[in-house]
Amino acid sequence: xxxxxxxxxxxxxxxxxxxxxxxxxxxxxxxxxxxxxxxxxxxxxxxxxxxxxxxxxxxxxxxxxxxxxxxxxxxxxxxxxxxxxxxxxxxxxxxxxxxxxxxxxxxxxxxxxxxxxxxxxxxxxxxxxxxxxxxxxxxxxxxxxxxxxxxxxxxxxxxxxxxxxxxxxxxxxxxxxxxxxxxxxxxxxxxxxxxxxxxxxxxxxxxxxxxxxxxxxxxxxxxxxxxxxxxxxxxxxxxxxxxxxxxxxxxxxxxxxxxxxxxxxxxxxxxxxxxxxxxxxxxxxxxxxxxxxxxxxxxxxxxxxxxxxxxxxxxxxxxxxxxxxxxxxx
Amino acid sequence: xxxxxxxxxxxxxxxxxxxxxxxxxxxxxxxxxxxxxxxxxxxxxxxxxxxxxxxxxxxxxxxxxxxxxxxxxxxxxxxxxxxxxxxxxxxxxxxxxxxxxxxxxxxxxxxxxxxxxxxxxxxxxxxxxxxxxxxxxxxxxxxxxxxxxxxxxxxxxxxxxxxxxxxxxxxxxxxxxxxxxxxxxxxxxxxxxxxxxxxxxxxxxxxxxxxxxxxxxxxxxxxxxxxxxxxxxxxxxxxxxxxxxxxxxxxxxxxxxxxxxxxxxxxxxxxxxxxxxxxxxxxxxxxxxxxxxxxxxxxxxxxxxxxxxxxxxxxxxxxxxxxxxxxxxx
Numbered sequence: 001x002x003x004x005x006x007x008x009x010x011x012x013x014x015x016x017x018x019x020x021x022x023x024x025x026x027x028x029x030x031x032x033x034x035x036x037x038x039x040x041x042x043x044x045x046x047x048x049x050x051x052x053x054x055x056x057x058x059x060x061x062x063x064x065x066x067x068x069x070x071x072x073x074x075x076x077x078x079x080x081x082x083x084x085x086x087x088x089x090x091x092x093x094x095x096x097x098x099x100x101x102x103x104x105x106x107x108x109x110x111x112x113x114x115x116x117x118x119x120x121x122x123x124x125x126x127x128x129x130x131x132x133x134x135x136x137x138x139x140x141x142x143x144x145x146x147x148x149x150x151x152x153x154x155x156x157x158x159x160x161x162x163x164x165x166x167x168x169x170x171x172x173x174x175x176x177x178x179x180x181x182x183x184x185x186x187x188x189x190x191x192x193x194x195x196x197x198x199x200x201x202x203x204x205x206x207x208x209x210x211x212x213x214x215x216x217x218x219x220x221x222x223x224x225x226x227x228x229x230x231x232x233x234x235x236x237x238x239x240x241x242x243x244x245x246x247x248x249x250x251x252x253x254x255x256x257x258x259x260x261x262x263x264x265x266x267x268x269x270x271x272x273x274x275x276x277x278x279x280x281x282x283x284x285x286x287x288x289x290x291x292x293x294x295x296x297x298x299x300x301x302x303x304x305x306x307x308x309x310x311x312x313x314x315x316x317x318x319x320x321x322x323x324x325x326x327x328x329x330x
Numbered sequence: 331x332x333x334x335x336x337x338x339x340x341x342x343x344x345x346x347x348x349x350x351x352x353x354x355x356x357x358x359x360x361x362x363x364x365x366x367x368x369x370x371x372x373x374x375x376x377x378x379x380x381x382x383x384x385x386x387x388x389x390x391x392x393x394x395x396x397x398x399x400x401x402x403x404x405x406x407x408x409x410x411x412x413x414x415x416x417x418x419x420x421x422x423x424x425x426x427x428x429x430x431x432x433x434x435x436x437x438x439x440x441x442x443x444x445x446x447x448x449x450x451x452x453x454x455x456x457x458x459x460x461x462x463x464x465x466x467x468x469x470x471x472x473x474x475x476x477x478x479x480x481x482x483x484x485x486x487x488x489x490x491x492x493x494x495x496x497x498x499x500x501x502x503x504x505x506x507x508x509x510x511x512x513x514x515x516x517x518x519x520x521x522x523x524x525x526x527x528x529x530x531x532x533x534x535x536x537x538x539x540x541x542x543x544x545x546x547x548x549x550x551x552x553x554x555x556x557x558x559x560x561x562x563x564x565x566x567x568x569x570x571x572x573x574x575x576x577x578x579x580x581x582x583x584x585x586x587x588x589x590x591x592x593x594x595x596x597x598x599x600x601x602x603x604x605x606x607x608x609x610x611x612x613x614x615x616x617x618x619x620x621x622x623x624x625x626x627x628x629x630x631x632x633x634x635x636x637x638x639x640x641x642x643x644x645x646x647x648x649x650x651x652x653x654x655x656x657x658x659x660x
Binding site: 033035036037038089092111112113115116117118119120122123124126127130133135138139142143145146149150152153154156157 | 363365366367368419422441442443445446447448449450452453454456457460463465468469472473475476479480482483484486487
């Protein structure tokens with residue numbers, strides 16, 4: 001039921017595979033309830049799996065810092081619960097019918113229940129973090145959740161705008177995606193006696209990896225077919241979201257090309273425009289390769305942030321995680 | 331902009347009016363943001379006002395216990411934020427277009443933003459509670475939020491069922507409404523050195539008052555016109571929700587009468603049935619008066635829970651609050 005996806009993550013997962021199994025067990029326990037609906041939705045969600053990238057990173061960092069307790073399993077579960085809660089509420093936001101190749105909760109159970117399941121996940125995450133009792137980590141998680149929610153609101157505010165600036169784009173990426181990666185990677189620094197500066201370095205590693213992850217995600221929306229990704233290609237633009245490739249291409253584009261992009265973004269529909277036309281525009285201005293190059297720069301920054309940390313198999317795995325994120329194809 | 335509604339609450343509000351003003355100020359501060367949408371929605375919500383019943387009760391209890399600091403203002407704000415978050419997400423759940431006599435956020439800004447504003451309110455509440463730093467109160471708030479969310483899910487699961495039992499009904503009322511009243515009233519016990527048993531007595535007071543509040547709310551759906559309540563009468567049944575009057579009437583009803591009720595609950599629509607027909611059924615079996623009597627019993631239990639607490643003007647105000655809840659007409 002909780003089979004790991006063969007995502008290439010096996011190259012850095014072995015080190016933390018036993019603890020990742022415990023995370024799955026904790027996730028299953030989260031959905032055990034006397035309320036039938038919670039069990040049903042939980043089973044559906046767990047079958048859907050997921051990369052469990054944030055938990056894996058948190059566990060690797062904990063291992064690198066020599067942490068030997070079980071709190072890392074709890075916090076790995078907590079960050080995955082928060083991440084899942086945002087996905088669930090995002091299904092309402094995006095009117096997405098497909099998520100991770102399966103029907104979304106929203107599509108199957110309706111908006112009503114979807115909202116509540118997201119609320120349940122957030123609350124369970126907070127409840128679990130309260131059990132662990134560290135106010136410092138609670139504050140970190142709470143401030144990251146706030147940044148994420150504000151980022152989503154900002155994203156909605158700017159939806160449909162074809163004149164999104166690079167700064168605006170990176171602000172949204174930072175809030176919506178990178179902040180939780182940063183928190184996931186820095187949490188273990190609070191579990192051990194660690195030198196000053198390590199928690200910041202680890203946050204930087206996670207944050208930059210998170211930006212890189214999102215840039216690749218945005219690229220995959222251009223380069224992947226629907227079968228591999230489990231969602232329609234060019235779906236971002238269709239949802240009114242401008243991402244890096246188009247933001248880079250638009251200043252160079254002709255007026256006619258700009259009009260095509262503006263129309264799709266504003267209409268939330270391709271209408272007479274066909275996705276290959278948009279793809280042709282970003283390719284014409286080399287925006288896909290340029291985006292990939294920027295993603296590589298963020299990966300390099302993440303790698304640099306690791307430099308002052310103790311060398312070990314887990315640090316090597318964290319370095320490998322960057323290659324994994326850069327080269328993933330789904 | 332934040333004019334108090336003339337709700338009758340003025341009889342017990344003077345004691346806490348200055349601190350309630352500080353709560354309004356804190357609520358306003360919650361919506362101050364560099365993100366335009368958050369300011370706009372915040373202004374809309376604050377204009378809408380609200381009874382601020384949970385904050386008023388929390389502040390009265392704090393006064394009764396001799397608390398002289400400012401933490402009660404923070405926690406009063408926090409419980410109102412949690413309450414408002416559930417209302418906001420409930421607007422999605424109920425597809426309610428009207429709330430508190432104004433258009434709901436959902437109606438004006440769509441489901442997408444409504445979900446995020448609710449998330450923002452929950453997160454701000456938690457963030458604020460973390461600033462105050464009491465793990466005990468955080469745990470109380472978290473467990474109550476969990477109970478509320480589960481109660482909402484349970485309510486959705488049982489939506490449309492005309493065979494809801496009294497136990498099932500009271501379980502939902504306890505979770506969805508009464509638990510937060512209980513928490514609001516017991517929080518001040520954690521702010522002072524209070525004898526063992528007081529926090530439980532105060533929770534009992536708040537919980538029973540909360541049940542009473544909900545029963546009267548359910549009754550008002552039968553007895554109020556749309557103008558006074560600011561929402562359509564008999565809207566609960568139309569939304570598939572059976573409440574106490576019908577649960578009491580149904581076992582005595584004829585098969586023809588049962589069919590009428592079942593049809594409206596299952597269809598989420600009155601269709602050929604007219605609201606007066608349903609009203610006639612509950613009146614025929616004296617279910618409105620019986621419901622009011624049960625509400626009075628809960629008020630009496632709440633009053634009894636106050637007995638061991640120090641007599642003072644604020645305790646008298648808490649007793650008066652019970653009359654206010656029983657006799658309110660909107």
